Amino acid sequence: MFQADICHAYHIVRDHGIPDERIVVMMYDDIANSPDNPFPGNIINKPDGPNVYPGVPKDYTGSDVTPEVFLHVLTGNSEGIKKLLGREGKVIKSGPEDRVFVNFVDHGAPGMLGFPDSMLFYVEACESGSMFEDILESNINVFATTAANSVESSWACYHDGARDTYLGDLYSVMWMEDSDK
Numbered sequence: 001m002f003q004a005d006i007c008h009a010y011h012i013v014r015d016h017g018i019p020d021e022r023i024v025v026m027m028y029d030d031i032a033n034s035p036d037n038p039f040p041g042n043i044i045n046k047p048d049g050p051n052v053y054p055g056v057p058k059d060y061t062g063s064d065v066t067p068e069v070f071l072h073v074l075t076g077n078s079e080g081i082k083k084l085l086g087r088e089g090k091v092i093k094s095g096p097e098d099r100v101f102v103n104f105v106d107h108g109a110p111g112m113l114g115f116p117d118s119m120l121f122y123v124e125a126c127e128s129g130s131m132f133e134d135i136l137e138s139n140i141n142v143f144a145t146t147a148a149n150s151v152e153s154s155w156a157c158y159h160d161g162a163r164d165t166y167l168g169d170l171y172s173v174m175w176m177e178d179s180d181k
Helices: 002-015 067-075 078-085 170-180
Strands: 100-105 118-124 141-146 156-160 165-169
Touching: 002 100, 002 165, 002 170, 067 078, 118 170, 156 170, 165 170
Parallel strands: 100 118, 118 141
Antiparallel strands: 156 165
16 A cells, blocks of 8 residues: 555656656555566556556665665765665755655654655654654744654555455545545
8 A cells, every 4th residue: 555655646746747857756666566466567546546556667666765765865865875775866956945745655653754944744654743743843844744643543545355455545545636636
């Protein structure tokens, strides 16, 4: 479901005019072509929904998806990426007038996540509210919205019996379905 959320969100931001060179996608990328996926190459994010997997860039996948890489991407640290991965990788090249949108989708726990000058941060994770509770200062240009407060779980939705899995996370699916309108 996490990768379905990421793939769907990618298509939304592309459909709203953000070019690929300004989008960085990090996902483990292990479900679309998994032998356990009864629909190879297919990831959907709602019942009878479209395949959201095709066309999604794979900037960082598998073992390259780490907190260290994430922080280097957020801070525009190309050299840090090169040092960590032994190759060049896409980073966010933001300036003081830019607005950065981060859609972070994963598991969460109390006190676990990084920042630029102006940011809209959507976090889909259990206990994700703990990342900003009593931390996010009012004098910075960061707006954070989370799937759960600091002591509650976020929730899966759209169980698909044929795939025997949930297709999305309620928080992510709700903002994306609203954005699709």
